[in-house]
Amino acid sequence: MIEPRQEAGVSEQKANSQIGREDQTALFSLYGMTPKVEAAVINALAEGQISRVRALVSPLHPADQADLIERLNMPQRKRLFTYMGSGLDPETLAFLDDDLLDVALKIMGAEGVAKALPELDSDDAVDILEEFDPEERDSILAAMPVAERLIVEEGLAFPEDSAGRLMQREVVVCPSHWTVGQTIDFMRSQDGLPEDFYAIVVIDPARRVLGQVMLSRLLASQRPVRMSEIMTNTPYQIPVSMDQEEVALLFKRYGLVSASVVDDQNRLVGMITVDDVVDVIEEEAEEDLMALGGISDVSIRSTLLETIRSRFSWLFVNLLTAIVASVVIGFFEGTIEKLVALAVLMPIVASMGGNAGTQTVTVAVRALALRQLSRQTATGFVLRELSVGFINGMVFAVTAGAISWFWFGQAEIALIMGMAMLANLIIAGLTGTLIPLALERFGIDPAVASSVFITTVTDVVGFLTFLGLAAMFLV
Secondary structure (H helix, E strand, O other), rough: OOOOOOOOOOOHHHHHHHHHHHHHHHHHOOOOOOOOHHHHHHHHHHHHHHHHHHHHHHOOOOHHHHHHHHHOHHHHEEEEEEEHHOOOOOOHHHHHOHHHHHHHHHHHHHHHHHHHHHHOOOOHHHHOOOOOOOOHHHHHEEEOOHHHHHHHHHHHHHOOOHHHHHHHOOOOEEEEOOEEEHHHHHHHHHOOOOOOOEEEEEEOOOOEEEEEHHHHHHHHHOOOOEEEHHOOOOOOOOOOOOOOHHHHHHHHHHHHEEEEEOOOOOOOEEEEHHHHHHHHHHHHHHHHHHHHHHOOOOOOOOHHHHHHHHHHHHHHHHHHHHHHHHHHHHHHHHHHHHHHHHHHHHHHHHHHHHHHHHHHHHHHHHHHOOOOOHHHHHHHHHHHHHHHHHHHHHHHHHHHHHHHHHHOOOOHHHHHHHHHHHHHHHHHHHHHHHHHHHHOOOOOOHHHHHHHHHHHHHHHHHHHHHHHHHHHHOO
């Protein structure tokens, strides 16, 4: 919408004043699932008002219905499913967290879930089913209609985290000799079109992809125009076996909203749309975040045993690396006994190095995930981080040295503190880049292992440098 530009002055001040008065209540008004609605549903559930619950929940978007289910406790969830029955939008299942799908299965039963899945796009149905155990999955599939079951089973046959699992089988296609008018009339006459699609795929008789026509261009063209005249070549045809992380990178790099999925013979088998890629990006980012923290995929609803198991292994690895650092300290036990100041100051050196290394590792892991690091750019990246480590090392060496001098009144301790700080920050910058690159080269996920290695290196180097210099010049 193009509007006349407002005069600067009173109108602008009023607008700024209005923005300043907006609070969380105004933000909640953008969503159907507000605290007021949540409280009303909970009260209606408690009082057993079935019609009131249905009147409150039915108008909500499936995402809001899923949000509501996640906020309720188990008795309230059971009551909500019972009261809503078939009134609960089947698409709600697609928005539920993975751990709540098991809850939905226990409440709805295999037949209830099987009845809901055919109402969804095939990619959503596959995404939901892959979260269940094999026995649960088989019982749900057995209760589904044959036609829908075959489509879902074909999707489940593709490798996990591949484009085949991510795609939807419902695709709007047409031959190249059709006109715009024929294509529009065809779509108007069909009842089984995908709920959301952005392009028509043009294929040959062997179902090989020739091109695609965006809906915007289709609607802007005259009816007699042939589809072959307005179609664009589709260089972004995704192999059905491509990893979903590569798919997400392709969508991000080229700003795609949809892309055809083809098999080894370049025949069309499905379509991936941007809403599915958003989920992949979120999932991959969450995995990397969890990995950097040394934990697996758990949530606030995970059991006590699951949470302990997910964290134990990396805590044990950290224990071993901490022992390595302690062994280094043990080599200088006599030096520490003679100068108490060393015991006070050495954690500062190790902590600064660890934090600096973690910062560099985070940047490196992100660059690797986005395919921003190549052989040509890696050298420049390492040199840049090395320079950052040197400059920060100089600044904090002077700062830490001055604090040490003021604290203990010994210039020698201040000098050693500064030298150790400089050395550790330089090593942190260097190893923070080289460790992820080396792990990537050996086929190890840098997001999982980098933090453990960088912490060990900076601790050992920090203690060794600080205590070694102290042993040489002070004792």
